[in-house]
Amino acid sequence: MxxxxxxxxxxxxxxxxxxxxxxxxxxxxxxxxxxxxxxxxxxxxxxxxxxxxxxxxxxxxxxxxxxxxxxxxxxxxxxxxxxxxxxxxxxxxxxxxxxxxxxxxxxxxxxxxxxxxxxxxxxxxxxxxxxxxxxxxxxxxxxxxxxxxxxxxxxxxxxxxxxxxxxxxxxxxxxxxxxxxxxxxxxxxxxxxxxxxxxxxxxxxxxxxxxxxxxxxxxxxxxxxxxxxxxxxxxxxxxxGEKAAGASAWHAAPRPASEGTEPVLRTEALALEGEFDPLDIEVRPGEVLGIAGAAASGNTALGETLVGMRKATAGRVVVRGVTVKPGSVPHSLDAGIGYIPEDRHRQGLVLERSVAENATLTVADQLGPWGTVLPSRTREFAQAMISSLDIKTTGPEQKVSGLSGGNQQKVVVARALARKPSALVAVRPTAGVDVKSKDSLLGVVRRVADEGSAAVIISDELDDLRVCDRVIALFHGRVVAEYDSGWTDGELVAAMEGVGERA
CATH class of the missing domain: 3.40.50.300 (P-loop containing nucleotide triphosphate hydrolases)
Structure with missing residues (x-):
């Protein structure tokens, strides 16, 4: 035949x-x-x-x-x-x-x-x-x-x-x-x-x-x-590329449990119709929580709801005991939530403005008296962030459009950290950056948590999730598995793809 x-x-x-x-x-x-x-x-x-x-x-x-x-x-x-x-x-x-x-x-x-x-x-x-x-x-x-x-x-x-x-x-x-x-x-x-x-x-x-x-x-x-x-x-x-029962690559080292410590960030029956079912999540001081999920899992929508870009249809977000006004980005910022968006070009940067202007967008009220913005204070603030995050630039006045992808992302991170957030929410923070920049960016997220805040990384990239102390996997808007540090690539991918068993 x-x-x-x-x-x-x-x-x-x-x-x-x-x-x-x-x-x-x-x-x-x-x-x-x-x-x-x-x-x-x-x-x-x-x-x-x-x-x-x-x-x-x-x-x-x-x-x-x-x-x-x-x-x-x-x-x-x-x-x-x-x-x-x-x-x-x-x-x-x-x-x-x-x-x-x-x-x-x-x-x-x-x-x-x-x-x-x-x-x-x-x-x-x-x-x-x-x-x-x-x-x-x-x-x-x-x-x-x-x-x-x-x-x-x-x-x-x-x-x-x-x-x-x-x-x-x-x-x-x-x-x-x-x-x-x-x-x-x-x-x-x-x-x-x-x-x-x-x-x-x-x-x-x-x-x-x-x-x-x-x-x-x-x-x-x-x-x-x-x-x-x-x-x-x-x-x-x-x-x-991993055997079904094999060990995974590097993971965050196990950290002492913070049971009994009041959560920095928590959700109570938080839901967004058509995106994710009611979720109860707690992130404690010093913890990095991973929210893993592939396309249509609801994880990106969850991140946008946490930071006020979407208005939840049920439940609430609480930061250090304060309930955040649903669907309000200004209130989320005031409550202490920092945000690293998925798309730095559309949501994170004004490309034709300077590094200084982009890095200080969330703290304009701190750059001068009576609502004014002093250029000298803007440059000083930006220079401190450039040094802290090792942003490769000719100076605070350089246009962001002239930076590499990794350095552009560092400017987005600088803006998120400018208000010293209690909780940092990062959606696919290393998308489109080189390996060196990826390690640097994840190190910053880890450092935020180590200094006593809480961090949430929302991603389907395994390298992003390895820095997390705990990972929750979503599939079609539902939690299907939860892992402490030490999960294998195979089991987490299986959970994200809808073929894994609940842990």
Whole structure:
């Protein structure tokens, strides 16, 4: 019996971004009608591979074929759309346009001078019916459910002739009913010969939906295997490079328990509807607590709720006995909460302003009498932070945009520490920085706790979490495991991916 021609076959793919090797001789094969999972930790190379096989990036080496034919020429967008499409976690539909308009965006006109709206709606209805998508073509996209939006995006991709659909974290915003509805639709489309490449941090879904799985680690291909022949422990081990029962790398040294000490930061039945269930958390003086979780776990939303960027729907946050006003960043600052945001460019910095101005944003009231801001005091304050955090800069007046990523992040940390917070909340504090800067930043968080405050690190990066005295794992908004220092990579990854047992 002859082997089917793969829907996509990538071999020997290499991609570099400057000195960084994002893909190192990787491969991937997806068969027609197959649902194939591509998994790996952050930085494994998954997103870069997707960008190569969708024509967004040109590989430095290797080749890609679709149904046995060479991939289209780089830059030929229409040809790539006829081969492959990606449905991203963040929807690409235009909310104020109808379903019909979104399906045929930039393809309204079939040759005439005017748009035939009646014909457009009929074409949309025929397309939706062909793939069994029960959505009214006249409905505006903003009025659809999340899974309906995904179905529309899949139908749009198929309308170009693509027989390979990449699903990037497709269940991240779906509830249980939506997930089952999506999976049922995918199975229907597979029976029509459509192949899916499924990228997810939720390994349980890999076992529910996929027949094959490929694992990348550190920009390299690790394994490809039938899902039915690979148990969960071995899959996690392939992702982490750690044997299922092996010891993990460096961790924070066990510290004396502070039982009986009043918590610096605590939550009481804190909840945010649609993000995380009621949580009771306590962080004591000298403690660094890790909140681990992958995409859609609710951990980022928890961090933003703790610091007042989101308003809890239930419960409360208490700092040193003071209840923090829900959804109020100023009150959170006054209560003693410092914040290192996930995205330093969007949430942490004013890039065209100086290091001094950025570092002192939260203490402008301390830089001069009667509400004034004295430049000399601003520079003096900033210089102290530059020295303390070893920020590599030409001086307080340098624009933040001229600093390296690691030094920009140190400026964000400086701003968070400027008010000498009682509790520091850091969301993925080392994202996008080099190894040396990563160690320095985590050392600062550790030092804050050692000086008697409390710290919370919210991340899915294992290196971030190793500095923690205790780690809580969230999955779909629920605490699924809790570990003292000394957890193994495998058990924490398994908990974050939804396949671990509660500790």
């Amino acid at each position: 002859s082997q089917a021609v793969p829907a996509v076959h990538a071999e020997g793919i290499v991609k570099r971004f400057g000195p960084t090797v994002a893909l190192d001789d990787v491969r991937l094969t997806v068969q027609p009608g197959e649902s194939h999972a591509l998994v790996g930790r952050n930085g494994a190379g998954k997103s870069t591979l997707v960008s190569v096989i969708t024509g967004l990036h040109r590989a430095d080496a290797g080749q890609v074929t679709f149904s046995g034919e060479p991939a289209p020429a780089f830059g030929d967008t229409a040809a790539w759309q006829s081969k492959v499409a990606c449905v991203y976690q963040k929807s690409m539909v235009v909310p104020d346009l109808t379903v019909a308009e979104n399906l045929f965006l930039n393809r309204f006109d079939s040759g005439g001078r005017w748009i035939n709206w009646k014909g457009l709606r009929r074409r949309a209805a025929d397309l939706l019916a062909e793939y069994g998508v029960e959505v009214d073509p006249n409905t505006r996209a903003k009025d659809l459910t999340v899974e309906q939006v995904q179905f529309v995006e899949i139908a749009r991709a198929l309308s170009f002739g693509a027989k390979l659909i990449i699903l990037d974290e497709p269940t991240a915003q779906l509830d249980a009913r939506g997930i089952q509805s999506l999976f049922a639709k995918l199975h229907d489309l597979q029976s029509q010969g459509v192949a899916f490449l499924f990228i997810s941090h939720h390994l349980q879904e890999v076992y529910e939906l996929c027949t094959a799985v490929t694992v990348y680690r550190d920009a390299r291909h690790v394994l490809t295997a039938p899902v039915a022949e690979l148990n969960k422990a071995d899959l996690v081990s392939a992702m982490t």
